[in-house]
Amino acid sequence: MTDTAARTAAERHTGVRATGTRPLASEATVVDLEDGRAVVVKRGSGPGAASAEAAGLRWLGEPGDVPIPTVHGVDDDHLVLDHVPEGRPDRDAAEAFGRGLARLHLRGAPAFGSPPPGGPREAWIGLARMLNEPHDDWPSFYARCRVQPYVRQGVDQGLFSPGEAEVFDEVCARLPDLAGPPEPPARLHGDAWSGNVHWATDGRVWLLDPAAHGGHRETDLAMLRLFSAPLLDHILGAYREAAHDLGRPLTPGDERRVPLHQLFPLLVHTVLFGGGYARQALAAARAALRD
Numbered sequence: 001m002t003d004t005a006a007r008t009a010a011e012r013h014t015g016v017r018a019t020g021t022r023p024l025a026s027e028a029t030v031v032d033l034e035d036g037r038a039v040v041v042k043r044g045s046g047p048g049a050a051s052a053e054a055a056g057l058r059w060l061g062e063p064g065d066v067p068i069p070t071v072h073g074v075d076d077d078h079l080v081l082d083h084v085p086e087g088r089p090d091r092d093a094a095e096a097f098g099r100g101l102a103r104l105h106l107r108g109a110p111a112f113g114s115p116p117p118g119g120p121r122e123a124w125i126g127l128a129r130m131l132n133e134p135h136d137d138w139p140s141f142y143a144r145c146r147v148q149p150y151v152r153q154g155v156d157q158g159l160f161s162p163g164e165a166e167v168f169d170e171v172c173a174r175l176p177d178l179a180g181p182p183e184p185p186a187r188l189h190g191d192a193w194s195g196n197v198h199w200a201t202d203g204r205v206w207l208l209d210p211a212a213h214g215g216h217r218e219t220d221l222a223m224l225r226l227f228s229a230p231l232l233d234h235i236l237g238a239y240r241e242a243a244h245d246l247g248r249p250l251t252p253g254d255e256r257r258v259p260l261h262q263l264f265p266l267l268v269h270t271v272l273f274g275g276g277y278a279r280q281a282l283a284a285a286r287a288a289l290r291d
Contacts, residue, residue, distance in 0.1 A: 001041070019033065037083075040081050057081065060116075073201065094205065096238070103248060111134035112138045112216070114130055126272070140181050160282070167285045178289075179260070218261050
Protein backbone atom coordinates (compact mmCIF):
# COMPACT_ATOMS: atom_id res chain seq x y z
CA MET A 1 0.00 0.00 0.00
CA THR A 2 1.37 3.43 -0.89
CA ASP A 3 1.71 6.19 1.69
CA THR A 4 -0.65 8.33 -0.40
CA ALA A 5 -3.38 5.66 -0.38
CA ALA A 6 -3.02 5.20 3.39
CA ARG A 7 -3.18 8.94 4.09
CA THR A 8 -6.20 9.39 1.81
CA ALA A 9 -8.10 6.52 3.46
CA ALA A 10 -7.27 7.76 6.97
CA GLU A 11 -8.42 11.30 6.21
CA ARG A 12 -11.60 10.12 4.49
CA HIS A 13 -12.69 7.91 7.38
CA THR A 14 -11.60 10.08 10.33
CA GLY A 15 -12.16 13.57 8.94
CA VAL A 16 -8.76 14.61 10.32
CA ARG A 17 -5.69 15.65 8.32
CA ALA A 18 -2.84 13.14 8.20
CA THR A 19 0.62 14.38 9.19
CA GLY A 20 2.77 11.33 8.56
CA THR A 21 2.93 7.58 7.95
CA ARG A 22 4.88 4.64 9.31
CA PRO A 23 5.04 1.11 7.86
CA LEU A 24 3.46 -1.58 10.02
CA ALA A 25 3.17 -4.61 7.72
CA SER A 26 3.07 -5.35 4.01
CA GLU A 27 -0.60 -4.33 3.75
CA ALA A 28 -0.89 -2.08 6.81
CA THR A 29 0.33 1.43 7.58
CA VAL A 30 0.20 3.57 10.70
CA VAL A 31 -1.03 7.09 9.89
CA ASP A 32 -0.42 9.92 12.36
CA LEU A 33 -3.24 12.47 12.56
CA GLU A 34 -3.17 16.18 13.22
CA ASP A 35 -5.14 15.78 16.47
CA GLY A 36 -2.42 13.55 17.97
CA ARG A 37 -4.08 10.21 17.36
CA ALA A 38 -2.73 7.43 15.19
CA VAL A 39 -4.75 4.96 13.11
CA VAL A 40 -3.93 1.84 11.18
CA VAL A 41 -4.96 1.62 7.54
CA LYS A 42 -5.19 -1.95 6.29
CA ARG A 43 -5.74 -3.13 2.76
CA GLY A 44 -8.10 -6.12 2.51
CA SER A 45 -6.66 -9.44 1.38
CA GLY A 46 -9.44 -9.91 -1.17
CA PRO A 47 -13.01 -8.94 -2.13
CA GLY A 48 -15.07 -8.27 0.99
CA ALA A 49 -12.16 -8.88 3.37
CA ALA A 50 -12.07 -5.37 4.81
CA SER A 51 -15.82 -5.29 5.47
CA ALA A 52 -15.72 -8.78 6.98
CA GLU A 53 -12.96 -7.76 9.39
CA ALA A 54 -14.77 -4.55 10.31
CA ALA A 55 -17.97 -6.46 11.08
CA GLY A 56 -16.02 -8.93 13.19
CA LEU A 57 -14.24 -6.24 15.17
CA ARG A 58 -17.51 -4.43 15.93
CA TRP A 59 -19.24 -7.66 16.99
CA LEU A 60 -16.40 -8.73 19.26
CA GLY A 61 -15.96 -5.25 20.71
CA GLU A 62 -19.64 -4.53 21.36
CA PRO A 63 -19.85 -6.09 24.86
CA GLY A 64 -16.47 -4.73 26.01
CA ASP A 65 -15.24 -8.04 27.44
CA VAL A 66 -11.88 -7.90 25.61
CA PRO A 67 -10.23 -4.76 24.21
CA ILE A 68 -10.84 -4.46 20.45
CA PRO A 69 -9.62 -1.59 18.23
CA THR A 70 -12.32 0.91 17.25
CA VAL A 71 -13.25 0.84 13.58
CA HIS A 72 -13.31 4.35 12.08
CA GLY A 73 -14.41 3.34 8.62
CA VAL A 74 -14.28 0.75 5.88
CA ASP A 75 -14.64 0.73 2.11
CA ASP A 76 -14.09 -1.77 -0.68
CA ASP A 77 -10.32 -1.73 -0.23
CA HIS A 78 -9.38 -0.27 3.14
CA LEU A 79 -10.12 -0.65 6.84
CA VAL A 80 -9.23 2.20 9.22
CA LEU A 81 -8.99 1.44 12.93
CA ASP A 82 -7.23 2.63 16.08
CA HIS A 83 -3.52 2.01 16.39
CA VAL A 84 -2.67 0.16 19.63
CA PRO A 85 1.02 0.57 20.59
CA GLU A 86 2.78 -2.68 21.37
CA GLY A 87 3.82 -3.56 24.92
CA ARG A 88 5.17 -6.65 26.65
CA PRO A 89 3.48 -9.80 27.97
CA ASP A 90 2.39 -9.55 31.59
CA ARG A 91 0.83 -12.11 33.94
CA ASP A 92 -1.97 -9.83 35.17
CA ALA A 93 -2.85 -8.92 31.59
CA ALA A 94 -2.84 -12.59 30.59
CA GLU A 95 -5.26 -13.53 33.35
CA ALA A 96 -7.55 -10.58 32.64
CA PHE A 97 -7.59 -11.60 28.98
CA GLY A 98 -8.47 -15.19 29.84
CA ARG A 99 -11.40 -14.05 31.98
CA GLY A 100 -12.57 -11.61 29.32
CA LEU A 101 -12.38 -14.22 26.58
CA ALA A 102 -14.57 -16.58 28.62
CA ARG A 103 -17.19 -13.84 28.96
CA LEU A 104 -16.97 -12.97 25.26
CA HIS A 105 -17.53 -16.56 24.16
CA LEU A 106 -20.62 -16.80 26.32
CA ARG A 107 -22.16 -13.77 24.59
CA GLY A 108 -23.14 -16.33 22.00
CA ALA A 109 -24.08 -16.23 18.33
CA PRO A 110 -27.29 -16.88 16.37
CA ALA A 111 -25.99 -20.18 14.97
CA PHE A 112 -22.87 -22.19 14.30
CA GLY A 113 -21.29 -20.62 11.25
CA SER A 114 -23.26 -17.41 11.46
CA PRO A 115 -21.33 -14.32 10.35
CA PRO A 116 -21.14 -11.21 12.54
CA PRO A 117 -24.02 -8.76 12.03
CA GLY A 118 -23.44 -7.08 8.69
CA GLY A 119 -20.63 -9.51 7.84
CA PRO A 120 -20.53 -11.37 4.53
CA ARG A 121 -21.20 -15.05 4.03
CA GLU A 122 -17.98 -15.35 2.01
CA ALA A 123 -15.33 -14.11 4.41
CA TRP A 124 -11.60 -14.62 4.94
CA ILE A 125 -9.12 -16.03 7.42
CA GLY A 126 -5.83 -14.36 6.62
CA LEU A 127 -5.25 -14.92 2.90
CA ALA A 128 -7.69 -17.83 2.62
CA ARG A 129 -11.38 -17.80 1.80
CA MET A 130 -13.72 -18.84 4.61
CA LEU A 131 -17.42 -19.61 4.37
CA ASN A 132 -19.76 -18.45 7.13
CA GLU A 133 -22.96 -20.40 6.67
CA PRO A 134 -25.35 -20.97 9.58
CA HIS A 135 -25.91 -24.54 10.81
CA ASP A 136 -27.99 -25.98 13.62
CA ASP A 137 -25.15 -28.02 15.11
CA TRP A 138 -21.40 -27.68 15.38
CA PRO A 139 -20.33 -31.04 13.87
CA SER A 140 -22.14 -30.44 10.56
CA PHE A 141 -20.87 -26.85 10.37
CA TYR A 142 -17.28 -27.82 11.16
CA ALA A 143 -17.26 -30.64 8.62
CA ARG A 144 -18.89 -28.72 5.76
CA CYS A 145 -17.31 -25.29 6.23
CA ARG A 146 -14.04 -25.80 8.14
CA VAL A 147 -12.65 -29.19 7.13
CA GLN A 148 -13.94 -30.54 3.82
CA PRO A 149 -13.35 -27.45 1.61
CA TYR A 150 -9.68 -27.24 2.60
CA VAL A 151 -9.10 -30.98 2.31
CA ARG A 152 -10.44 -30.81 -1.25
CA GLN A 153 -8.09 -27.93 -2.02
CA GLY A 154 -5.21 -29.89 -0.50
CA VAL A 155 -5.98 -32.89 -2.71
CA ASP A 156 -6.24 -30.65 -5.78
CA GLN A 157 -2.85 -29.12 -4.94
CA GLY A 158 -1.27 -32.56 -4.52
CA LEU A 159 -0.70 -32.04 -0.78
CA PHE A 160 -2.92 -34.97 0.30
CA SER A 161 -3.26 -38.32 -1.41
CA PRO A 162 -6.76 -39.82 -1.81
CA GLY A 163 -5.89 -42.24 1.00
CA GLU A 164 -4.89 -39.41 3.30
CA ALA A 165 -8.07 -37.54 2.46
CA GLU A 166 -10.02 -40.54 3.73
CA VAL A 167 -8.61 -39.89 7.22
CA PHE A 168 -10.30 -36.47 7.21
CA ASP A 169 -13.48 -38.03 5.84
CA GLU A 170 -13.51 -40.40 8.82
CA VAL A 171 -13.10 -37.46 11.20
CA CYS A 172 -16.07 -35.72 9.61
CA ALA A 173 -18.20 -38.86 9.75
CA ARG A 174 -17.41 -39.35 13.44
CA LEU A 175 -17.68 -35.68 14.44
CA PRO A 176 -20.97 -36.10 16.35
CA ASP A 177 -19.15 -38.50 18.70
CA LEU A 178 -15.78 -36.73 18.70
CA ALA A 179 -17.17 -33.25 19.44
CA GLY A 180 -18.06 -33.90 23.07
CA PRO A 181 -21.25 -32.74 24.81
CA PRO A 182 -23.32 -30.28 22.73
CA GLU A 183 -22.84 -26.58 23.47
CA PRO A 184 -24.62 -23.46 22.23
CA PRO A 185 -22.75 -21.41 19.63
CA ALA A 186 -20.07 -19.11 21.03
CA ARG A 187 -18.99 -15.69 19.80
CA LEU A 188 -15.56 -16.55 18.36
CA HIS A 189 -12.58 -14.47 17.29
CA GLY A 190 -11.82 -17.30 14.89
CA ASP A 191 -8.11 -16.66 14.28
CA ALA A 192 -6.68 -16.34 17.80
CA TRP A 193 -3.09 -17.28 17.06
CA SER A 194 -0.35 -15.51 19.02
CA GLY A 195 0.15 -12.79 16.38
CA ASN A 196 -3.43 -11.63 16.83
CA VAL A 197 -3.16 -11.59 20.63
CA HIS A 198 -1.68 -8.12 21.08
CA TRP A 199 0.06 -7.10 24.29
CA ALA A 200 -0.30 -3.33 24.53
CA THR A 201 1.44 -0.54 26.40
CA ASP A 202 -1.78 0.11 28.34
CA GLY A 203 -1.24 -3.16 30.23
CA ARG A 204 -4.03 -5.04 28.46
CA VAL A 205 -4.30 -7.77 25.86
CA TRP A 206 -6.15 -6.76 22.71
CA LEU A 207 -7.56 -9.00 19.99
CA LEU A 208 -6.77 -8.08 16.39
CA ASP A 209 -7.48 -9.40 12.88
CA PRO A 210 -10.52 -11.61 13.57
CA ALA A 211 -12.15 -14.22 11.39
CA ALA A 212 -15.22 -13.91 13.62
CA HIS A 213 -18.18 -16.27 13.47
CA GLY A 214 -20.45 -18.38 15.63
CA GLY A 215 -18.61 -21.52 16.61
CA HIS A 216 -17.33 -23.75 19.40
CA ARG A 217 -15.39 -21.96 22.13
CA GLU A 218 -12.77 -24.72 22.22
CA THR A 219 -11.70 -23.64 18.72
CA ASP A 220 -10.32 -20.29 19.95
CA LEU A 221 -8.57 -22.04 22.85
CA ALA A 222 -7.02 -24.60 20.50
CA MET A 223 -5.72 -21.80 18.27
CA LEU A 224 -4.08 -20.12 21.27
CA ARG A 225 -2.30 -23.42 21.97
CA LEU A 226 -1.29 -24.11 18.37
CA PHE A 227 1.08 -21.18 18.00
CA SER A 228 2.00 -20.83 21.69
CA ALA A 229 0.59 -17.52 22.88
CA PRO A 230 2.79 -15.98 25.62
CA LEU A 231 1.82 -16.87 29.21
CA LEU A 232 -0.58 -19.44 27.80
CA ASP A 233 -1.00 -21.33 31.09
CA HIS A 234 -2.15 -18.13 32.81
CA ILE A 235 -4.58 -17.31 30.00
CA LEU A 236 -6.11 -20.78 29.98
CA GLY A 237 -6.18 -21.10 33.76
CA ALA A 238 -8.02 -17.80 34.15
CA TYR A 239 -10.37 -18.76 31.31
CA ARG A 240 -11.21 -22.07 32.95
CA GLU A 241 -11.89 -20.44 36.33
CA ALA A 242 -14.06 -17.71 34.80
CA ALA A 243 -16.08 -20.18 32.73
CA HIS A 244 -16.76 -22.17 35.90
CA ASP A 245 -17.76 -19.06 37.85
CA LEU A 246 -20.10 -18.02 35.02
CA GLY A 247 -21.89 -21.36 35.23
CA ARG A 248 -20.54 -22.73 31.94
CA PRO A 249 -17.41 -24.74 32.76
CA LEU A 250 -15.52 -26.37 29.94
CA THR A 251 -16.86 -29.86 29.38
CA PRO A 252 -14.86 -32.98 30.26
CA GLY A 253 -12.37 -34.04 27.61
CA ASP A 254 -11.68 -30.55 26.25
CA GLU A 255 -7.90 -31.09 26.27
CA ARG A 256 -8.26 -34.36 24.34
CA ARG A 257 -10.25 -32.47 21.70
CA VAL A 258 -7.51 -29.91 21.02
CA PRO A 259 -6.25 -31.73 17.85
CA LEU A 260 -9.80 -31.79 16.48
CA HIS A 261 -10.17 -28.03 16.85
CA GLN A 262 -6.68 -27.40 15.47
CA LEU A 263 -7.60 -29.13 12.21
CA PHE A 264 -9.12 -25.98 10.73
CA PRO A 265 -6.13 -23.64 11.15
CA LEU A 266 -3.73 -26.40 10.11
CA LEU A 267 -5.72 -27.08 6.95
CA VAL A 268 -5.83 -23.35 6.17
CA HIS A 269 -2.05 -23.18 6.55
CA THR A 270 -1.76 -26.28 4.38
CA VAL A 271 -3.54 -24.75 1.39
CA LEU A 272 -1.69 -21.44 1.84
CA PHE A 273 1.82 -22.68 2.61
CA GLY A 274 1.88 -26.45 1.97
CA GLY A 275 4.84 -28.48 3.18
CA GLY A 276 4.93 -29.40 6.84
CA TYR A 277 1.46 -28.09 7.56
CA ALA A 278 -0.08 -30.94 5.54
CA ARG A 279 1.76 -33.44 7.75
CA GLN A 280 0.65 -31.60 10.89
CA ALA A 281 -2.97 -31.55 9.73
CA LEU A 282 -2.89 -35.27 9.02
CA ALA A 283 -1.32 -35.96 12.42
CA ALA A 284 -4.02 -33.85 14.11
CA ALA A 285 -6.77 -35.78 12.28
CA ARG A 286 -5.31 -39.10 13.40
CA ALA A 287 -4.96 -37.83 16.96
CA ALA A 288 -8.60 -36.72 16.94
CA LEU A 289 -9.65 -40.21 15.87
CA ARG A 290 -7.77 -41.74 18.79
CA ASP A 291 -9.94 -39.80 21.26
